[in-house]
Amino acid sequence: MLDTYNDRWALVTGASSGIGAEFAARLAGRGMHLILAARRTDPMNTLAQDLLTKHGTNCHIVTVDLAEPDASRRLMEEVEKLGVNVELLVNNAGVGRIGEIEGTSPEDVQRMLSLNILTLTDLTYRVLPGMLERGHGAIINLASVAAFQPVAFMGAYAASKSFVLHFSEALWAEARSRGVTVLALCPGVTRTEFFDVAGAPGWLDKHTSQTPFKVVRTALTALERRRQYIIPGWRNYLLSLWVRFTTRRTAINESKRYFRSGRKNNRTSED
Ligand SMILES: NC(=O)c1ccc[n+]([C@@H]2O[C@H](COP(=O)([O-])OP(=O)(O)OC[C@H]3O[C@@H](n4cnc5c(N)ncnc54)[C@H](OP(=O)(O)O)[C@@H]3O)[C@@H](O)[C@H]2O)c1
Numbered sequence: 001m002l003d004t005y006n007d008r009w010a011l012v013t014g015a016s017s018g019i020g021a022e023f024a025a026r027l028a029g030r031g032m033h034l035i036l037a038a039r040r041t042d043p044m045n046t047l048a049q050d051l052l053t054k055h056g057t058n059c060h061i062v063t064v065d066l067a068e069p070d071a072s073r074r075l076m077e078e079v080e081k082l083g084v085n086v087e088l089l090v091n092n093a094g095v096g097r098i099g100e101i102e103g104t105s106p107e108d109v110q111r112m113l114s115l116n117i118l119t120l121t122d123l124t125y126r127v128l129p130g131m132l133e134r135g136h137g138a139i140i141n142l143a144s145v146a147a148f149q150p151v152a153f154m155g156a157y158a159a160s161k162s163f164v165l166h167f168s169e170a171l172w173a174e175a176r177s178r179g180v181t182v183l184a185l186c187p188g189v190t191r192t193e194f195f196d197v198a199g200a201p202g203w204l205d206k207h208t209s210q211t212p213f214k215v216v217r218t219a220l221t222a223l224e225r226r227r228q229y230i231i232p233g234w235r236n237y238l239l240s241l242w243v244r245f246t247t248r249r250t251a252i253n254e255s256k257r258y259f260r261s262g263r264k265n266n267r268t269s270e271d
Helices: 018-029 041-055 071-082 106-134 155-178 194-198 212-224 234-245 248-255
Strands: 009-013 033-038 059-063 086-091 137-142 180-185
Touching: 009 018, 009 071, 009 106, 018 033, 018 041, 018 086, 018 212, 033 041, 033 071, 041 059, 059 071, 071 106, 086 106, 106 137, 106 155, 106 180, 137 155, 137 212, 155 180, 180 212, 234 248
Parallel strands: 009 033, 009 086, 033 059, 086 137, 137 180
Antiparallel strands: none
8 A cells, every 4th residue: 555645756657648647636736756657748748847836746757658668667767767666656558449440450459459468567567576575555557447348349458458457456466465555447438538549539529428537536545445446437337247247249249339430331230
């Protein structure tokens, strides 16, 4: 568990927008100093300036493409140069890919899996031993409500989040008796740049969504309660249970409706 927020350091990946930027703001509000990592430097600079003015937060910015092999090692070298211990790691950087099989670039999928799975796993294994040695610390890994079932038209993304959920829960069980907690955060649809980047621009406008503020607030409460996973919002929680009360086939076919809008000729005989 976190020793304390105050004057401790958090490493937040994907801090240039959305849920990651919100984590940075909330953690700064609780007195933490921050290492912010993402590819876009300008929004992180703006955020850092704002947090310095509001809370006196020390922010160290690392501009890095975390889908590249070896990026997490280089990021941790930057952290070591600072000479601080990471009390909280928020493995938030992630992307989705939404679309038809034929329109999906294998290279894009590979980069997505590298970011969502390999980098998150590598950073976790680089940071966790120090936390265990000190007997305190916490990790929040961004999974998704999509982790609970296969999702048509974003199969590789949903599967990557199943990995994050299962990996994080296993580590939670291993680490909790040694003072360290690991939380899998499983948001539903959240109002960020995610769907635009994923290849479904405008999709978010037509669907119920949560704000990053609510998602992060729920996550920090769950972290303090040492929960192993949390799904913000009761609708999303019910969605995660749905797959248990129906057949897997029905759940998969139903998932096709999520990303149906904007697609043509997508009805099939088994619908
Ligand atoms: N929004 C949702 O509905 C939703 C639902 C469930 C789970 N999630 C998860 O929540 C996390 C945050 O997403 P978000 O919704 O906040 O979306 P977002 O606004 O698009 O933020 C994604 C963040 O990841 C960073 N990122 C992307 N590719 C990167 C790379 N190659 N190297 C380093 N950083 C990279 C982006 O920064 P740069 O572009 O500057 O690199 C950005 O800061 C993701 O793991 C996502 O899977 C989102």
